[in-house]
Amino acid sequence: MEQLTIHRNIPVKYTADLCIAGAGPAGIAAAVTAARRGARVLLIDHLAMPGGMSTAALVPVFMPCSDGVNFLAAGFGNEVIDRLQKFAARRNFDSGLAINAEHLKRVYDDLLAESGVEPLYYTRLIDAVVESGRIEALLCNSPSGNFAIKAPIFIDATGDGTLSVIAGAPFEFGGENGEVMPSTLCSLWAGIDFAAYRAGGAFSHNDDKMLAKLEEAFQRGELSVPDFHHTGVFRVSNVAAVGNITHVFDVDATDERSLTRGVIENRRLLAEYEEFYRRQVAGFAEAEIVGSGSVLGIRESRRILGDYVLNRDDYEARRDFPDEIGRYNFPADIHPPRPGKEEVIAHKKLFRSFCCGKGESYGIPYRILLPRGVENLLTCGRCVSCDRHVMASLRVIPGCYITGQGAGMAAALAAAAGTVPRKIDTAALRKELRGIGAFFH
Numbered sequence: 001m002e003q004l005t006i007h008r009n010i011p012v013k014y015t016a017d018l019c020i021a022g023a024g025p026a027g028i029a030a031a032v033t034a035a036r037r038g039a040r041v042l043l044i045d046h047l048a049m050p051g052g053m054s055t056a057a058l059v060p061v062f063m064p065c066s067d068g069v070n071f072l073a074a075g076f077g078n079e080v081i082d083r084l085q086k087f088a089a090r091r092n093f094d095s096g097l098a099i100n101a102e103h104l105k106r107v108y109d110d111l112l113a114e115s116g117v118e119p120l121y122y123t124r125l126i127d128a129v130v131e132s133g134r135i136e137a138l139l140c141n142s143p144s145g146n147f148a149i150k151a152p153i154f155i156d157a158t159g160d161g162t163l164s165v166i167a168g169a170p171f172e173f174g175g176e177n178g179e180v181m182p183s184t185l186c187s188l189w190a191g192i193d194f195a196a197y198r199a200g201g202a203f204s205h206n207d208d209k210m211l212a213k214l215e216e217a218f219q220r221g222e223l224s225v226p227d228f229h230h231t232g233v234f235r236v237s238n239v240a241a242v243g244n245i246t247h248v249f250d251v252d253a254t255d256e257r258s259l260t261r262g263v264i265e266n267r268r269l270l271a272e273y274e275e276f277y278r279r280q281v282a283g284f285a286e287a288e289i290v291g292s293g294s295v296l297g298i299r300e301s302r303r304i305l306g307d308y309v310l311n312r313d314d315y316e317a318r319r320d321f322p323d324e325i326g327r328y329n330f331p332a333d334i335h336p337p338r339p340g341k342e343e344v345i346a347h348k349k350l351f352r353s354f355c356c357g358k359g360e361s362y363g364i365p366y367r368i369l370l371p372r373g374v375e376n377l378l379t380c381g382r383c384v385s386c387d388r389h390v391m392a393s394l395r396v397i398p399g400c401y402i403t404g405q406g407a408g409m410a411a412a413l414a415a416a417a418g419t420v421p422r423k424i425d426t427a428a429l430r431k432e433l434r435g436i437g438a439f440f441h
Helices: 025-036 076-090 101-115 162-166 194-200 208-220 256-280 312-316 341-353 388-394 397-417 426-435
Strands: 012-015 018-021 041-044 118-120 124-131 134-142 145-150 153-156 171-173 187-190 233-235 240-243 288-292 302-304 324-328 362-365 377-379
Touching: 018 025, 018 397, 025 041, 025 076, 025 101, 025 397, 076 101, 076 397, 124 162, 153 162, 153 397, 162 302, 162 377, 208 256, 256 288, 312 362, 312 388, 324 397, 324 426, 362 397, 377 397, 388 397, 397 426
Parallel strands: 012 145, 018 041, 018 153, 041 118, 153 377
Antiparallel strands: 124 134, 134 145, 171 302, 187 240, 187 288, 233 240, 324 362
């Protein structure tokens, strides 16, 4: 690839105690937690909204927050879900763990404003100034042009580990052969007869009737990709539902051509599934897709290697750690990287074998938030240091709240002490987290 060097004077436009790249669930949890602890926080994102996958990608459900006894996403996660359910109650709708993206954006907006975080949307990370394993500044682009942000501490909440990689941290990508879970473009549906849908069964890949309908549609050529992993359509309000359906395979979230192909292909498949649902699923005869995600739903890309790599053995042992920042219990939800019925059978087998029992969970050590070789950086969310099996558990929204909350508190303590995250007292960190409601054994 041809190299082009351009020298420009880039102004330092913003300074803060802490700068967080990525305003998804993990980044927002980190920002609010740090700001409440007294840090001056700047939160940047290239999108025009807070929430990332939980809003822009239209992810329809939170996934489990509890082990059946304890609320694991305690603290920040409690607040978000309580506020979201209050929004739903005003519309006389029992939301459960469903996500109305528009309501969730407002919940995030309120939490950021109340805590004093300054969000900068339309702001894309393009590079960083790194000296001797320390990030001195982020280089960003926005409608105002290029500028720098300086802070003593940074958090990578990009999901793909973008800042960590720019700073030189090592990482792993996907499976043993570089394969990744498929992407999904979630879709917003209207015109559903919900009573008829309930009576007919809320179909998913766990339902034999849906599998039979899918197989017939594949054989007739009505659905062009024989994808049996069909998560389904979830009601998110009195009038709307979100489809977590279609898989597009081999999408590399770190490559713009791959992402472009993925989102175009997903939109094509959504048209097929709209017709399939109208013909084959009770309650959908008059339904239509009225929108799709602003961004592609990405399940997997880079995992940044940290001071510890949380792994499958830790999960299966339900291991405790002296420096743990919280606990979680979702199984390894590794969506098959290829279409086909056998792949879905293997997925179900792994998922069920990985399930925790009632009251069980595994510890999340602070060390997985500390990228190797970079002193003033923390990670949180999908890109934390773990193997693929644990990533497939922690990647969901409650897991992101837990690691984000831990990273935000650690960053605030480090900033207040004038030190780096690796040198803080983890006992003090745990005490602070317990004080804001984080769950520990």
